[in-house]
Each structure stands twice: as C-alpha cells, then as structure tokens.
Amino acid sequence: MTLDCLGRPCPVPVIELAKAIVTVEVGAVLTVLSDDPAARIDIPAWCRMRDQEYLGEEPRPAGSAYLVRRSS
DSSP states (O other), rough: OOOTTTTTTTTHHHHHHHHHHHSSSSEEEEEEEOOTTTTHHHHHHHHHHHHHHEEEEESSSSSEEEEEEEOO
16 A cells, blocks of 8 residues: 655654555555655654554655555
8 A cells, every 4th residue: 555645744744654554464564655854753653652563664756655564
C-alpha cells in the first residue's frame, strides 16, 4: 500500500501513517511518500514508539519513500 503525502506538511504524514497502518495486514509494508523534511525524523521515531518496523528511506525525484512494515 502506498500513502501519498507529497505536499503535506508536518505532522500530516505521521498522522496519515497512524491511520493507514491498521488497514494493512501484519507483515505487510506501507510506503509513505513525503517531501516534508521532518518526515525523515518523524516516521522512524513513530515506528520506534509504536513498535513498527522502519525499513528505511528511498530517495525519489519528488521527496522520499519511507517504508514501514506492520509488526503488530
């Protein structure tokens, strides 16, 4: 599943991630697209706080793709 948060400022990408993660199966990967510089810090921090697996960042022409595996 891909969540397009391009052009949306902090804290919207993390809020949308929190809403969307419950809609994917445990073990599935959710991709968050964001061009907000704060997402680079906020998404990994959210994953640590919520016991979800942060798989990393993939730079894209417009922003980055942040990969999150649902752990629970």
